[in-house]
Structure formats: C-alpha cells, structure tokens
Amino acid sequence: MKRLTLALLIVSMVATAAFAEPISIDFWHAMTGKNGDTVQAICDKFNATQTLYKVVPVYKGSYSDTMNAGIAAFRAKSAPAIVQVYEVGTATMMSAKGAVKPVYQLMKETKQKFDPKIYIPTITSYYSTSKGEMLSMPFNSSTSVMYYNKDAFRKAGLDPEKPPVTWPEFFEVARKLKASGMEGGFSTNWISWIQLENFSAWHNQPFGTKSNGFDGLDTELVFNTPLTVKHFETIYKLSQEKVFIYGGRENKANPLFSSGQVGMHFESIGGYANFKNTCKFEFGVARLPYYPEVADAPQNSIIGGASLWVFNGKSKDEYKGVAQFFSFLSSPEIQAFWHQNTGYLPITMAAYELTKAQGFYTTNPGPEVAIKQLLNKAPTKNSMGIRFGNFNIIREIEDQTWEDILAGKISVKAGLEKMVREGNAKLRDFERLNK
Amino acid sequence: MAQQYEFKAKYLPYLLVLPQMLIVFVFFFWPSFQGVWQSFFLQDPFGGRVIFVGLENYTRLFTDPASSYGESFRVSVAFAVCVAALSMIIALFLATQANKKIKFSSFYKTMMIWPYAVATMVAGVLWLFMFNPNVGVIAWFLKHRLGIEWQHLLNSGQAFLLVTMAASWKQISYNFVFFLAGLQSVPVDLVEAAAIDGAGPTRRFWKIIFPLLSPTTFYLLVMNLVYGFFETFPIIHQVTAGGPGKSTSILVYKVWRDGVINLDLGGSSAQSVILMIMVIGLTVVQFRFIERRVHY
Numbered sequence: 001m002k003r004l005t006l007a008l009l010i011v012s013m014v015a016t017a018a019f020a021e022p023i024s025i026d027f028w029h030a031m032t033g034k035n036g037d038t039v040q041a042i043c044d045k046f047n048a049t050q051t052l053y054k055v056v057p058v059y060k061g062s063y064s065d066t067m068n069a070g071i072a073a074f075r076a077k078s079a080p081a082i083v084q085v086y087e088v089g090t091a092t093m094m095s096a097k098g099a100v101k102p103v104y105q106l107m108k109e110t111k112q113k114f115d116p117k118i119y120i121p122t123i124t125s126y127y128s129t130s131k132g133e134m135l136s137m138p139f140n141s142s143t144s145v146m147y148y149n150k151d152a153f154r155k156a157g158l159d160p161e162k163p164p165v166t167w168p169e170f171f172e173v174a175r176k177l178k179a180s181g182m183e184g185g186f187s188t189n190w191i192s193w194i195q196l197e198n199f200s201a202w203h204n205q206p207f208g209t210k211s212n213g214f215d216g217l218d219t220e221l222v223f224n225t226p227l228t229v230k231h232f233e234t235i236y237k238l239s240q241e242k243v244f245i246y247g248g249r250e251n252k253a254n255p256l257f258s259s260g261q262v263g264m265h266f267e268s269i270g271g272y273a274n275f276k277n278t279c280k281f282e283f284g285v286a287r288l289p290y291y292p293e294v295a296d297a298p299q300n301s302i303i304g305g306a307s308l309w310v311f312n313g314k315s316k317d318e319y320k321g322v323a324q325f326f327s328f329l330s331s332p333e334i335q336a337f338w339h340q341n342t343g344y345l346p347i348t349m350a351a352y353e354l355t356k357a358q359g360f361y362t363t364n365p366g367p368e369v370a371i372k373q374l375l376n377k378a379p380t381k382n383s384m385g386i387r388f389g390n391f392n393i394i395r396e397i398e399d400q401t402w403e404d405i406l407a408g409k410i411s412v413k414a415g416l417e418k419m420v421r422e423g424n425a426k427l428r429d430f431e432r433l434n435k
Numbered sequence: 436m437a438q439q440y441e442f443k444a445k446y447l448p449y450l451l452v453l454p455q456m457l458i459v460f461v462f463f464f465w466p467s468f469q470g471v472w473q474s475f476f477l478q479d480p481f482g483g484r485v486i487f488v489g490l491e492n493y494t495r496l497f498t499d500p501a502s503s504y505g506e507s508f509r510v511s512v513a514f515a516v517c518v519a520a521l522s523m524i525i526a527l528f529l530a531t532q533a534n535k536k537i538k539f540s541s542f543y544k545t546m547m548i549w550p551y552a553v554a555t556m557v558a559g560v561l562w563l564f565m566f567n568p569n570v571g572v573i574a575w576f577l578k579h580r581l582g583i584e585w586q587h588l589l590n591s592g593q594a595f596l597l598v599t600m601a602a603s604w605k606q607i608s609y610n611f612v613f614f615l616a617g618l619q620s621v622p623v624d625l626v627e628a629a630a631i632d633g634a635g636p637t638r639r640f641w642k643i644i645f646p647l648l649s650p651t652t653f654y655l656l657v658m659n660l661v662y663g664f665f666e667t668f669p670i671i672h673q674v675t676a677g678g679p680g681k682s683t684s685i686l687v688y689k690v691w692r693d694g695v696i697n698l699d700l701g702g703s704s705a706q707s708v709i710l711m712i713m714v715i716g717l718t719v720v721q722f723r724f725i726e727r728r729v730h731y
Binding site: 068075092095097246247248249253255256259390393397400401403406409422432433434 | 477478479480481482483484486499501567568569570586588589590591676678679680681692695696697698699
C-alpha cells in the first residue's frame with residue numbers, strides 16, 4: 001500500500017512538471033467601464049500568446065483604494081505581482097525601499113530585451129530616477145488640454161478653427177463667449193495638475209526646487225512666482241465677472257462644458273471619449289495657452305494617470321512572466337489598441353506612428369494634439385514631471401485654498417503663499433520619515 | 436416575581452459569553468489597541484520605517500493651525516446639533532399631525548417612513564443632484580426664478596446648509612416612527628381630562644403630551660447626535676467632500692481622509708483615539724447624569 005502511494009506520488013509529480021499549470025500573475029488595477037474591459041482584453045491577448053503565465057487582472061476600486069489594497073496586502077505578505085498606482089503616489093512607492101522592484105532591475109535580472117529609448121521621454125521621465133532608470137511601467141498616461149465648443153465660437157462670431165493660443169487671447173475670447181449669451185466663458189478641472197503643475201512645466205518654470213523633487217527629498221515648492229500670481233489674479237477677477245465658473249474639485253467641472261454652459265474648458269485628454277459621448281455640439285481640442293512674454297514658453301506639458309509597480313519578494317518565474325507581460329504591453333500593436341480604445345496616450349513612438357498610419361487621427365484629431373504637446377520640446381528639469389512625497393495632501397491643500405481664494409476669504413497672493421508654506425511642511429514630514 | 440436561576444457549572448457561563456467576547460476582541464479591542472499604538476508613531480505606509488514621536492501626533496492637532504482640527508471640531512458639533520434639532524422638530528410636528536384622525540393617515544405614515552429605506556450614500560447623491568450648481572433642478576430654480584445664486588462649491592454657508600438638510604431628511608423618518616409610537620402611548624384620558632379642565636390644544640401639547648414624550652425625546656436626542664457625529668460620513672463624502680475649503684470637514688471625515696487617502700497613519704490614529712475618548716465620555720454622561728433625570 002505504502003509503495004503504491006509513493007508510486008502515485010511520483011507519477012503525479014512528473015505529470016505536474018510535464019503539464020504545468022500556468023504561473024498566475026496577479027495584476028491589481030483601478031480601471032472601470034470601457035477602460036476596465038480593455039485591460040481585460042489585453043490580458044486575455046497576452047494569455048493567449050503563451051502558456052507559461054496567466055495574468056489575472058483584478059479591479060480593486062478607485063486609485064486610492066487600489067493603492068491602499070496593495071499596501072495592506074504587502075503588509076500582510078500577500079501582495080500581488082503588479083499594482084497600478086496613480087501619479088501622485090509615485091514618490092511614496094519609490095521611497096518604499098524593499099517593497100518594490102524597479103522595472104529596470106526586473107528587466108535586467110530576467111534578461112528581458114528592454115530598450116528604454118523606444119518610450120516617449122516625457123512619459124517615462126515621470127517614473128524614472130534622474131539618471132533615467134525606469135522604476136515603474138507607464139500604463140495609462142494622459143495630459144491636460146483645452147477643449148472648446150466650436151458651435152459657441154461660431155455663435156460669438158469667432159473662428160472655430162482658430163482657438164486662442166496665448167492666455168491674453170484666451171481671456172479675451174472667454175469674455176466674448178460670455179457676452180454672446182453663454183452662462184460663462186470657461187472652467188477648469190484639476191486646479192493643481194493643470195493650472196499649477198502643467199502651467200509651470202509649460203512655461204519652463206520650476207514647480208519645486210531640486211528638479212521638482214527628482215534630485216532629492218529636501219525639495220521645496222516655489223510655484224508662487226509673479227507669473228502664477230498674475231495668472232490666478234486674472235482668473236479670480238474673471239470669476240467675479242462670472243466669466244470663469246468654478247465647477248468643483250478633480251474632474252467635477254466637466255458638466256459645465258458638456259452642457260454648453262461654458263465655451264472653453266481644461267481637462268485631461270483621457271476625458272476625450274467621454275466628451276464625444278456627452279457633448280451635443282462640435283468641439284475641438286487645442287494646446288494649453290501660454291504667456292508670450294515668457295521666453296521659453298511653450299515648453300512641454302507633463303503627464304498624469306498611473307503606472308504599474310512590481311512588488312518585491314516574488315519568485316523568479318513570476319518575475320519572468322511580469323517582464324514578458326511588460327514587453328508585450330509595450331509592443332506597438334498593444335499600445336495602439338490601448339490608445340485607440342481608451343483615449344490614453346501611447347507610451348512608445350512606434351505606437352504613435354502606427355496609429356497615425358492607421359488613419360485614427362483623421363477622425364479623432366484630439367489625441368494627436370495632446371501627443372504633440374507632450375513632444376513639443378525635449379523635457380527640461382522643470383518639465384520632466386513632479387516627484388513629491390505626501391503629494392496627495394499637497395494637492396488637497398491647493399484645492400482647499402483655491403476655494404477659499406474664490407470665495408474671497410483670502411487674497412490670491414496670500415493664498416498661493418499659504419499653499420507653498422503648508423505644502424512645504426508636508427514635504428518636510430516626508431523627508432523626516434524617509435531620510 | 437423575580438426568580439433567580441443559578442448555573443451549577445463553573446465554566447459554562449464563561450464558555451457561553453466566549454463567542455461574543457471573541458467578536459468584541461477581534462473587531463473592537465484589537466483595532467482600538469492598534470489605533471492607540473500607532474498614534475505614537477510616524478510611519479511610512481508600507482511599515483518599512485517607523486519613528487517613535489511620543490505625543491507629537493496629538494500636540495500637532497491642537498497647535499498646528501494647518502491641521503485645522505479645532506475648526507473641524509466646531510463644524511462637527513454645529514453639524515450634529517443642527518441635524519438633531521432640525522430632524523427632531525420636523526419629525527415631532529409631522530408625527531403629531533399624522534396622529535390626528537385624518538383621511539389616508541396610514542398612507543401618510545407609510546410615505547413618511549419611506550426615506551429611511553434609502554441608503555445614506557444614495558440620499559447624498561439625490562440631494563447633490565437637485566442642488567448641483569451646474570445641472571441641479573433646484574439650483575436652477577433658485578437662480579432663474581428666485582434670483583438666489585446657489586453655489587455650494589464656494590459658499591461655505593450653503594454647503595453647510597445642504598449637508599444639514601440631506602442628513603436631516605434621512606433621519607426624519609426614523610424620528611417620526613419613534614415619536615408616533617410615543618404619541619400613541621400617551622393615555623387619551625389624561626388629554627381629555629385636560630381638555631375638560633379648559634386647556635387648549637397648544638397647552639395640552641406642551642403641558643401633557645410633550646413631558647410624557649420625554650423618554651422618547653431623550654433617546655432620540657442621543658441617537659441623533661451619534662448619527663450626526665458618526666454616521667453622516669457618506670453624505671459629506673458624496674455631497675461636499677469636506678469643502679469648500681475645509682468648511683464641512685467633520686471629524687469622522689477628516690480621520691478617513693488623513694488616514695486612507697493621505698496615508699498619514701499616525702495623525703489619523705491620534706484623531707480616532709480622540710474620537711474614541713469622546714464616545715466613551717458621551718456614554719458615561721448618558722448613563723450617569725442625564726438618564727436619571729428623565730422620567731420614564
């Protein structure tokens with residue numbers, strides 16, 4: 001009997017080796033709706049190309065839910081192999097030494113073919129060290145652009161093919177739109193990301209010292225420059241005249257544009273598909289405006305979105321699978337598929353060229369504006385990205401203070417100083433903890 | 436007659452309460468202990484680095500103006516009191532009306548109780564839809580028909596009013612049920628005797644009915660304050676997210692925001708320890724002092 005059991009055991013072991021189950025790789029993400037379906041489709045495609053690995057995408061809720069789930073799982077020693085983390089969590093993930101495996105190391109260790117040069121530099125720089133070592137795999141990247149209502153332009157006697165290029169022109173047009181009978185002229189989402197972070201990068205001005213935090217934790221916010229003060233003072237003044245309408249934090253101002261109450265609006269290019277569905281008028285996408293007196297403007301805009309981080313402590317085989325999956329993700333076909341289905345930007349030049357060759361931009365000109373804006377110039381230390389710890393709190397402080405400014409509780413100058421002062425205190429907290 | 440039973444087995448009682456104690460330990464004592472422990476440390480979310488800081492997380496709450504803890508405290512108290520007062524007054528009024536002999540009274544009663552079935556989160560969404568400054572029906576009506584600019588995204592008074600209304604609306608049903616039950620148990624002969632003695636309806640209500648309702652009123656007061664303090668999180672989260680500025684950021688919302696979104700575990704733990712002390716304090720006050728003075 002004993003012998004029989006032993007024999008069976010051996011047979012079963014041999015059998016498992018021969019017909020091995022694919023190694024399962026958990027991939028936690030925060031994509032919903034069509035984007036979530038596309039994630040599933042990409043994983044299915046990858047699983048169909050080979051039999052060794054099986055990538056299992058799991059939806060974990062919002063960005064912060066997903067990040068928290070990843071952190072909790074790591075603390076409970078049951079982390080997934082891959083977790084999607086939004087851009088504000090980048091510094092937190094980076095400083096979590098021992099918790100994550102940098103992508104460049106992963107590729108080297110698994111001997112996966114990996115050429116960092118195929119990626120669009122403005123996208124990868126956000127997730128790389130200042131030496132150019134890629135720490136996480138860019139996944140869904142977007143940038144902020146200006147949307148404008150072409151029908152409203154016509155009604156106000158403006159040329160719908162000539163959106164304003166500079167801020168003075170922009171404010172002029174906004175006033176005209178309001179005068180033409182609209183509820184207001186313009187609105188904006190994401191006050192920090194668009195009007196502070198991208199505003200600074202686009203004008204090649206520092207948002208913070210030490211290359212916006214890339215070169216050290218002892219970075220400080222410096223965005224309360226005369227230019228920003230002037231910009232915010234103008235918007236505040238226009239809000240008094242009801243030319244600028246505040247629609248809420250994050251992307252809550254979208255209905256103002258899609259319902260035709262304002263004629264111009266700032267939002268991520270990731271919202272392009274959404275506006276195509278909800279706007280009952282013809283709209284266009286244009287680059288962010290700039291102040292012509294700034295010599296280096298326009299520079300290039302920076303990205304938002306999320307990237308894929310790999311957790312430490314997985315087996316060698318799992319890492320091989322992850323590396324192979326990342327290579328698959330970076331292939332032009334998959335990137336073009338992702339880009340065209342979700343509206344997020346392609347992360348490689350090849351995918352951009354492929355999409356162009358497929359004629360996608362003739363019917364969807366919006367996304368190309370965003371790509372060209374990102375590629376406008378080679379990124380400088382002011383426009384590589386933002387690398388701050390406690391960044392979520394800093395953005396929250398900015399949101400809150402902006403609301404106090406618009407409500408007239410604090411002056412623009414004092415408000416921007418408050419953002420910088422309180423934000424710096426949060427940076428010092430992060431530095432103290434991560435020295 | 437009260438009759439006492441005695442268990443002969445020495446350990447059986449302990450065994451019988453063990454499941455309950457296990458649940459209390461796992462879901463209450465252990466997390467509370469963790470909260471107290473974490474409130475003395477600064478730590479990175481992954482638990483890689485932990486720095487002991489003593490009481491710094493607490494002193495910061497009270498001394499650092501940027502933490503705005505005092506403001507959050509004031510807002511919470513004002514909010515809880517307003518919600519309790521508004522929902523109880525309206526519920527009491529509606530209950531006295533529904534208690535009269537009127538046509539369709541059971542229909543009214545059913546309708547009154549209905550909102551209680553709505554989840555708090557959904558209640559928040561409903562109110563937000565109606566008052567959304569851009570697309571809300573009521574916001575549009577206020578602006579275009581009454582000339583009132585509704586902008587709760589920037590006007591902190593309006594924001595406070597909106598969350599108070601949403602939270603109260605949800606709670607009226609609950610209060611209504613208890614008040615109605617309370618009113619129905621008021622002896623009719625007492626009221627009739629007062630009427631014969633010449634007391635008018637108002638006087639009958641305040642001198643006879645209202646004092647007899649005091650146990651219900653007191654119970655509801657405690658429940659409503661607890662509701663206003665702790666259970667209104669979904670409404671704040673949904674309707675204002677603590678804004679504009681920090682003007683509707685009540686204590687429970689701030690704990691969640693600092694801990695879960697901003698990953699400041701030490702500071703968030705310190706706040707929840709303070710909340711825990713408050714709850715303990717409230718309970719002691721309830722049982723020790725107030726309960727004795729209310730006539731059942």
